[in-house]
Amino acid sequence: MKYRADIDGLRALAVLPVLFYHIGVPGFSGGFVGVDIFFVISGYLICGMIDADIRNRSFSLGDFYKRRILRILPALFVMFLVTSVLAYVYCLPVELQDYSRSLAGAVASVSNFYFAQTAGYFEAAAETKPLLHTWSLGVEEQFYFIVPLLMLLAYRFAPRRAKLLFAVAATLSLAAALAVSYRNQTFVFYLTPFRAWELALGALLAIGFIPAPETGFWRNLCGATGLLLLLGVIFLGSSSAPLLLMTSLASVGATLVIASSERGISQVGRLLSLSPIVFIGLISYSLYLWHWPLTVFQRTDALFSADSPASAKLTLIVLSVGIAYLSWKLVELPFRALARETSKAAAFGAASTAIAAVFTLCGLTLIVGGAPSRFPDRAVEIGAYLAYDSSTQFRTGHCFLLTNRQQFDAETCMKLDSTRPNYLLVGDSHAAHLWSGLASAMPEVNIMQATASLCRPAVLPGSRYDTRVCRTLMQYVFDDFLVNNKIDKVLLAASWKDEDLPILSSTLEILKSRGVDVTVLGPIVEYDAALPRLLADEILRDSPASANARRTPGIRERDLAMREMVTARGATYLSVYDAVCHNGHCDEFADDRVPMQFDAGHLTAKGSVEVGRRLSVFLRKFASADHASN
The missing domain is CATH 3.40.50.1110 (SGNH hydrolase)
Known part of the structure; x- marks a missing residue:
């Protein structure tokens, strides 16, 4: 699949609203839908590449998961390391135990299940959980653990009906989300079966089930409509609005924007291809990883002093972008460059070792009760x-x-x-x-x-x-x-x-x-x-x-x-x-x-x-x- 700068630009349109929403910048009341934009982009790119490799008879599950490891884990584990140090310094024993459980879930790519189970009314506020944002990574990794196998089976045993089968699966996911939303909004928010339709929407565009506009007029109309939908839900949306309404508008909008430049660049595609926007898109993964832990520790433990709430927010934005750039430059790019040189055995071995080490650390933290000796007894008692x-x-x-x-x-x-x-x-x-x-x-x-x-x-x-x-x-x-x-x-x-x-x-x-x-x-x-x-x-x-x-x-x-x-x-x-x-x-x-x-x-x-x-x-x-x- 050829590189498209406009998709990196769309990544910027996904990550910036999330950043501003979480930090509390006014005017981004629906900024949380940036995650839904990411889901559509991911479904389009990853499933599009799987589809092309299967058709070319060059697809390998081992190579696929090796690429995922080198793409996702290095930057993620660097963030885990720094966040864990901050958690050890600042978190009370009860909080450190909760952090350790969430870290174990995040390392195993199941933190969305952990947070769904612990999202009760009396649980700690979301603003106190440094790894809460990893729920979306869990959704994606679970999706890509299953989807390649399903695509291989579909193209082998029902190649002519494969696209239709994927469309049916996406429809069932959406229907399930709608049905369950009346009983448990938390599950609909966090769990993969109720989010899979968003990734599948991008996948259906990539494999050609959703048609892309051919002429310039329809490309521009498609792009403009999609962009207006995205901007509308970002600036006018609300967390109190029905979840499926918000996610649907964002997902459809993202799909239209991607489709608008599928057969030739649209005006919206040109706009998103501007260098400053593309730059934010390139660092979007690291920016997503780092902005939330920094925001949590600033709110709960004041990582840095600020003269006013506005200056604190501005500092958080600058700090998040700066660290994201370093993470992209020093971690993401070097490990991506190793993709061809690194064997599958080396990639899987390194990943397994790192995961085992984190599990061991989390287990020890729970065994010692969150290391209460770090704080005065009275603070531990109250905490x-x-x-x-x-x-x-x-x-x-x-x-x-x-x-x-x-x-x-x-x-x-x-x-x-x-x-x-x-x-x-x-x-x-x-x-x-x-x-x-x-x-x-x-x-x-x-x-x-x-x-x-x-x-x-x-x-x-x-x-x-x-x-x-x-x-x-x-x-x-x-x-x-x-x-x-x-x-x-x-x-x-x-x-x-x-x-x-x-x-x-x-x-x-x-x-x-x-x-x-x-x-x-x-x-x-x-x-x-x-x-x-x-x-x-x-x-x-x-x-x-x-x-x-x-x-x-x-x-x-x-x-x-x-x-x-x-x-x-x-x-x-x-x-x-x-x-x-x-x-x-x-x-x-x-x-x-x-x-x-x-x-x-x-x-x-x-x-x-x-x-x-x-x-x-x-x-x-x-x-x-x-x-x-x-």
Whole structure:
């Protein structure tokens, strides 16, 4: 397959939006679709070369995988080496263990499976995982582990129908992604079977199933349409938009751009062939490898000081491009030049040795518990809460639904007690984290629980966080259970946002008309990172009270606005913020040893007990006032 400068230019159009999106440059809200552009390019180039070699009877699986090893692994392992050193220096033991697991997954080209399994709601934020970006490499390598074999079989036993078979396989992959997206968006994002159609789209163009335009007019129209699609989704897209819509627009756009110069260069092809754009395309693989670890360590551990967020972003861009150039010049090009001289045995032997060494290192790190001796004991003790398991406290899978696959256990979670007042706690995880504390602080009350992840306690749909499991649960609570049972008090709690106030207002109006006694529990203090990490950093950096400066802005103002709105609707308002914060300071520990929260906002078990104790004083006061008025 002949070299095409415009495809290197398209690589630039793929990697720069990803770089800007991850670093936080304004205006690139859909920049993450650069990965989808890479998938289409990869499918076009690699499958096109396999197709040509098979037709020429010169294809060899050994040579193919040797080329993949020399193309992918050298730069990747250099990045692994440097990132691992940074992880050893900066990561707390729990974080280093998680890093080691992700490194083992990345080395084995299965990190996409690892991240899909660990992408739970309460897992560490994506911004703290230095190797998260290797998921896309896993998708590609798994695709190319299988596809050459399938192409060999298809061309041998069904050569006339091979193209059609590939098209059917791509359609099945897309159909599977569409079907699974309603149940598990995480799997659709990370896993190869649901991403394969994007690589297959490029492959279908390369093997001629998708026709390329012949005339200049159609080439230019095809290129312009594709470029507009790409620019539109990059600049106007959003991570909150349906995933398949975003990936489809990007993949189709990339396919049109490549097709536009298949039979002769288009105007868009000429634009993408400009030297500065091609240069970025040439270093795009190394740029993709390096930009994310640098971004993560800068955000979590401040690799370098900066006068402002804007200067930090600019420095990250310059540093990423500079290191990418060195990686391309000193690692990628020399190893590519060795392709002809290196035997398959040498390439496979070196790769196997390197992989075995990394596996050994990862295993040792896990065995020694993340090397805790690197840090003071108190920092390690606090940092251990980064791996906090909240499932028992939240009653996950029964009373708190984390996924669409879990079933709500009404018999356990909403069982009425004829000997005690019955309170029903409804909402999302910020309701669930209060249940154990309220139940402990108020044993004289039967605290029932109906909660689901991201689920706003609303009678009517309308929240952008609504999911199928949320709506099913809310319909059961408000349209069935509360209609047919007498409840002493309904407690509504959530990670409230400003956009939730209109929905909450209508819910309060409806429940008031039904004669339901409602108390709204306001938002809790939150931070821009996990509180245990911030508290450990106070020790490591000798910066007392620095965690208090990392509180998420606007929550106190939202708390006051909610109080005014809720009381105006005739309901009771209880400030969770005031239960934790006072005189400009927020309590960061539930007792001398245990952090109040285990992530950026959710309470630990002891934190819940302490906050429940404080809230119970006001709940009893309101209950006494209600009893006196009756």
